[in-house]
Amino acid sequence: MNSMSMGSITWIVILGIIGLLIVLFFAFVPVGLWVSSLAANVRISIFNMIGMRLRRVKPAKIVMPLIKARKAGLDLGVNQLEAHYLAGGNVDNVVNALIASERAGIELEFEKAAAIDLAGRNVLEAVKMSVNPKVIETANVSAVAKDGIELLVKARVTVRANLERLVGGAGEATVLARIGEGIVTTVGSSLSHKEVLENPDDISKRVLSKGLDSGTAFEILSIDIADIDVGRNVGAQLQSLQAEADKNIAQAKAEERRAMAVAKEQEMRAYVVEAEAEVPKAMAYALREGKLGVMDYYELQNLKADTDMREMIGGQTPEHTVIE
Known part of the structure; x- marks a missing residue:
């Protein structure tokens, strides 16, 4: 009884291992894709598809565009498509562009289309733009x-x-x-x-x-x-801006001339004040030397007082003061 149960368990284990191997085989080997290629009269060996798996290439990304290209009458090889895929290109987009260019009568080789795709441009959109500007x-x-x-x-x-x-x-x-x-x-x-x-x-x-x-x-x-x-x-705006700039320059120059005139006037006033300051000294010297008499001095004072009075009557501030 024990020997019979042990034999049953052994057969169950063997069948389980066989079933697991079959599942792994169908999971790793794209049998369905291989059958589709045969039905489309595209000859790709099952070992070639296994090699794609080992090279980390998805077989569907190569086989389906290849079937599409062969049905459209394009002579493309598996190695061309696989090399473009490994280079990072969009195989399906390139094949669609080649089919569209062939239908539109535009000469486009696979190498040229692959180069355009790898350059980062949408080759299919480019072909469409060639047909429809x-x-x-x-x-x-x-x-x-x-x-x-x-x-x-x-x-x-x-x-x-x-x-x-x-x-x-x-x-x-x-x-x-x-x-x-x-x-x-x-x-x-x-x-x-x-x-x-x-x-x-x-x-x-x-x-x-x-x-x-x-x-x-x-x-x-x-x-x-x-x-x-x-x-x-x-043009008018530029002329207006130029006129405004010219006006500002003229005003600045006029202000400069006015300031110079004021400074000149103040300088002359200073000379006058300085000269007036010397008058009492000169008169004192003349009195000491006898060149100016006392009566002459009083007559000069009276004359200045009369002049100041006339200026006050005329509404002006006397510019001269009485010399003491």
Whole structure:
């Protein structure tokens, strides 16, 4: 009885181990994916899929895009897709871009598409933009004509992706900056803002002729002026500011001249006071030397007193005082 129970336990353990091995086999080996590839007539060996597992590559990320590519008539290999996956690329996006370009008649090789994807650009969106151009609208660009009137110009730019320049080409920001520079240059070279308002298409023609898409990832198809608004009279404002500055300079110079005149006047007054201070000394010397008599001195005092009285009657403050 004991031997029979031991044998049953042994068989149960063996069956459990076999079942576990089967579960692990189907979990590690993508049998379902292998069957799908066979049904799609895409020959990938089961050992190749096991190798993907060992290389830490998800087989579904390689097999499903490969099936899609083969059904679309693209001749892609497993090693190409796996190498792009290991490099950090989006395999499914690259395959979709190749299918879209093949349907649109655009020549795009796998190596080029993989390089665009690894460069950080969306290769599928680039192919779509090559087929269906994108419209970019600029913000209001402020430009001043030669007559001093400011114009606010808004433009719509139709661009198409250039697949040959996607790697290393400048983006939308560069295109918008160049267009803004072209608008400022064109308006600034106009004699009057009225010329720009009458012929807004001149801006488009001049800007488009400058080849602003050079070195960018886009090809500019057209530039259309969406709106032009008249802004400030910058010339008048500058003239007003210049006049105000000239007035301040003139006032400063006038104040400087006035201060110099006041200083000169005070200096002259000082000379007068100094000279008047010498008068009593001179008169005293004349009296001592006998050159001035007493009667002459009193007559001079009377004359000064009469002069002071006349000035007081005239409403003026006497400038001379009686010499003692």
